[in-house]
Amino acid sequence: MKKFWALIIIVISHLSVSAENGYNLWLKYEPIKDAKLVAAYQENISSLYVYQKSETLDIATKEFITAFKGLTGKSISTSVSIQKNAILFIKTDDLQKLNITHPSPENDEGYLIKSIQHQGKPLTLISSKTDKGLLYGAFHLIKQLQLKQSIFNLNIWEEPKIKHRILNHWDNLDRSVERGYAGFSIWDWHKLPQYTDQRYIDYARANASIGINGTVLNNVNANSLILTDDWLKKVKALADVFRPYGIKVYLTARFSAPIEIGKLPTADPLDEKVQLWWQQKAKEIYASIPDFGGFLVKANSEGQPGPQNYGRTHADGANMLAKALEPYDGIVMWRAFVYDNEVPEDRAKQAFNEFKPLDGSFHKNVIIQVKNGAIDFQPREPFHPLFGALTKTPVMAEFQLTQEYLGFATHLAYLAPLFKECLDADTYAKGENSSVAKVIDGSLYKNQITAIAGVANIGNDVNWCGHPFAQANWYAYGRLAWNHQLSSSAIADEWLNTTFTGLQKTSSTLLKDMMLESRETVVNYMTPLGLHHIMGWDHHYGPGPWIKDKPRADWTSVYYHQADNNGIGFNRTSSGSKATLQYFSPVAQKFDDLKSCPEEYLLWFHHLPWDYKLKSGDSLWDGIVKKYYKGADEVKEMQKTWAAVEHDIDKQTYQQVKQLLTIQSEEALWWRDACVLYFQSFSGKPIPIGLPKPKHNLKYYQDLEFKFVPGI
Numbered sequence: 001m002k003k004f005w006a007l008i009i010i011v012i013s014h015l016s017v018s019a020e021n022g023y024n025l026w027l028k029y030e031p032i033k034d035a036k037l038v039a040a041y042q043e044n045i046s047s048l049y050v051y052q053k054s055e056t057l058d059i060a061t062k063e064f065i066t067a068f069k070g071l072t073g074k075s076i077s078t079s080v081s082i083q084k085n086a087i088l089f090i091k092t093d094d095l096q097k098l099n100i101t102h103p104s105p106e107n108d109e110g111y112l113i114k115s116i117q118h119q120g121k122p123l124t125l126i127s128s129k130t131d132k133g134l135l136y137g138a139f140h141l142i143k144q145l146q147l148k149q150s151i152f153n154l155n156i157w158e159e160p161k162i163k164h165r166i167l168n169h170w171d172n173l174d175r176s177v178e179r180g181y182a183g184f185s186i187w188d189w190h191k192l193p194q195y196t197d198q199r200y201i202d203y204a205r206a207n208a209s210i211g212i213n214g215t216v217l218n219n220v221n222a223n224s225l226i227l228t229d230d231w232l233k234k235v236k237a238l239a240d241v242f243r244p245y246g247i248k249v250y251l252t253a254r255f256s257a258p259i260e261i262g263k264l265p266t267a268d269p270l271d272e273k274v275q276l277w278w279q280q281k282a283k284e285i286y287a288s289i290p291d292f293g294g295f296l297v298k299a300n301s302e303g304q305p306g307p308q309n310y311g312r313t314h315a316d317g318a319n320m321l322a323k324a325l326e327p328y329d330g331i332v333m334w335r336a337f338v339y340d341n342e343v344p345e346d347r348a349k350q351a352f353n354e355f356k357p358l359d360g361s362f363h364k365n366v367i368i369q370v371k372n373g374a375i376d377f378q379p380r381e382p383f384h385p386l387f388g389a390l391t392k393t394p395v396m397a398e399f400q401l402t403q404e405y406l407g408f409a410t411h412l413a414y415l416a417p418l419f420k421e422c423l424d425a426d427t428y429a430k431g432e433n434s435s436v437a438k439v440i441d442g443s444l445y446k447n448q449i450t451a452i453a454g455v456a457n458i459g460n461d462v463n464w465c466g467h468p469f470a471q472a473n474w475y476a477y478g479r480l481a482w483n484h485q486l487s488s489s490a491i492a493d494e495w496l497n498t499t500f501t502g503l504q505k506t507s508s509t510l511l512k513d514m515m516l517e518s519r520e521t522v523v524n525y526m527t528p529l530g531l532h533h534i535m536g537w538d539h540h541y542g543p544g545p546w547i548k549d550k551p552r553a554d555w556t557s558v559y560y561h562q563a564d565n566n567g568i569g570f571n572r573t574s575s576g577s578k579a580t581l582q583y584f585s586p587v588a589q590k591f592d593d594l595k596s597c598p599e600e601y602l603l604w605f606h607h608l609p610w611d612y613k614l615k616s617g618d619s620l621w622d623g624i625v626k627k628y629y630k631g632a633d634e635v636k637e638m639q640k641t642w643a644a645v646e647h648d649i650d651k652q653t654y655q656q657v658k659q660l661l662t663i664q665s666e667e668a669l670w671w672r673d674a675c676v677l678y679f680q681s682f683s684g685k686p687i688p689i690g691l692p693k694p695k696h697n698l699k700y701y702q703d704l705e706f707k708f709v710p711g712i
């Protein structure tokens with residue numbers, strides 16, 4: 001008897017640990033509580049029929065079997081004949097052999113899930129041109145069950161809109177993660193290649209479940225060592241794990257690698273020996289990783305080496321690498337995140353100025369990777385003017401999932417609305433209806449290579465992302481990379497109900513509303529009305545609007561907010577830096593003209609007097625202050641919402657989020673008070689009546705110092 005209870009305790013504790021520590025992400029297959037629905041699922045799914053065998057299909061079927069067992073309690077298996085109510089996994093080319101005629105998506109990764117009648121039997125068909133598509137189909141059907149949706153009369157046709165859907169890990173070879181707030185790198189380089197951590201498999205599985213099909217393993221501030229034989233063996237080991245999940249491996253290439261590890265005197269892209277070196281390197285890589293994706297390059301940016309060191313252009317550099325990768329179908333993702341302190345030009349304009357003249361001179365397997373906004377992943381930025389501006393060169397978008405500027409992994413900020421704001425923005429590059437999404441999915445300029453990148457928020461924390469809700473940003477990124485037309489709300493619904501499996505409808509609605517507002521809340525307490533880049537020096541933790549007199553002006557805050565006794569804001573209009581003119585008409589005029597500039601971008605584009613009247617009737621000063629207070633108050637509302645759903649959330653996650661919201665609330669007040677006091681030192685105006693005074697004086701906030709902040 002004792003033994004029996006001991007066993008029960010072990011089982012229960014195991015269940016609660018795996019269910020509550022967040023490790024299983026949105027792939028928790030916990031029993032569905034609706035008995036009627038479970039009965040319907042059990043009755044109408046009998047077995048799996050898999051026409052061909054492959055490693056990927058093994059993964060797909062095992063995943064389905066595990067999910068079905070977990071969700072409904074019923075064990076099913078694969079069978080050699082087609083049984084009534086079976087799920088068929090069949091490649092498009094094999095359909096005919098079974099006398100099944102159904103059109104399937106043309107796209108290699110697309111899939112069809114269709115309820116059919118075949119030889120008198122009701123069946124669910126999953127078909128795709130590739131095994132990978134079938135794996136995606138399996139995950140889709142699983143999600144259908146997780147979300148308690150119908151599995152009858154299905155007719156689901158899915159194709160990704162973007163070809164390369166990639167995570168960028170800013171992971172260093174010593175396992176530190178640049179701007180990483182979820183522990184150390186998940187790549188245990190020391191134990192690779194012999195030791196395959198279960199994490200790699202679970203990482204691949206999670207990515208496959210949302211359609212992510214590429215991963216750049218190492219930091220954009222690259223170390224050449226990754227390209228040496230020893231390290232490439234480790235890379236190969238990871239690539240082998242990821243392959244059956246449909247995930248390709250990419251590396252960042254340090255431009256000076258031919259010097260550092262190749263012993264050449266130069267890395268000049270026009271030097272024949274340098275070109276040969278890269279060609280040889282590509283050959284070596286592809287010999288062991290035949291499906292290697294290609295290189296991501298940060299060159300001549302923030303001190304990184306690049307072609308300009310040799311008087312060459314970005315096109316010269318990118319093309320040299322592109323030619324080396326071309327025989328193997330590899331691509332070069334060349335980053336447009338370039339700006340130079342020595343150039344007397346608004347930083348927001350520099351990428352456009354450098355890349356626009358090069359349009360048309362890039363090799364065909366080069367794609368330009370452009371951050372969503374022209375400065376740097378701020379809580380809010382207008383879309384980057386390079387979107388739509390390059391008509392002959394493919395352009396991909398880069399978003400940041402790791403919340404470097406949105407409160408690290410301590411603040412709850414659901415980023416789908418941020419991603420969507422950029423993707424849905426109309427560039428007017430070819431007249432109305434030329435959204436950023438259409439630029440990057442290739443439909444606007446008919447580009448063959450299409451891609452999107454998200455800077456990963458993943459580390460070796462047990463729950464992967466640090467904050468339980470940060471997982472939603474990984475999830476949302478994957479879903480939008482697959483289909484940018486999905487709404488932030490639909491994605492939040494999916495994530496919430498697959499992650500918190502016990503959610504009642506009312507709690508789900510409350511949490512969804514909280515998530516949808518959360519990014520705006522962060523904007524309010526950090527950088528309202530178009531303010532930007534006013535965070536702490538270097539580590540970027542907390543407010544630092546007073547940062548000035550540093551070696552680089554464009555790394556200070558005063559450069560960006562330009563506050564003085566008369567007013568605040570960066571004049572980027574035609575009377576200022578003229579950054580507005582980099583946009584197409586009528587966007588350029590909209591941003592340029594104070595009357596039409598959206599207030600959320602006001603101080604991004606305009607320098608205005610403190611008594612400028614906002615649409616609300618408030619003066620600019622009162623308006624700024626009220627936004628800061630609103631943001632801090634909104635976090636308190638989030639705390640209340642979280643308390644209201646306690647009964648639907650497991651204890652561990654509930655406590656974690658509760659504590660994190662307490663930190664967020666304190667830090668929101670810190671941001672509010674520090675910024676309001678600092679800007680008040682210029683405006684000289686009082687805090688509007690009715691709002692409480694900051695707890696400390698400005699000096700207190702300015703004197704705060706932090707050591708060992710994560711992420712640097």
Ligand code: BDP
Pocket residue numbers: 178179220221298302337376377404
């Ligand atoms: C900035 C980060 C820096 C990155 C850089 C980049 O602070 O650590 O290296 O972006 O994207 O936001 O290259």
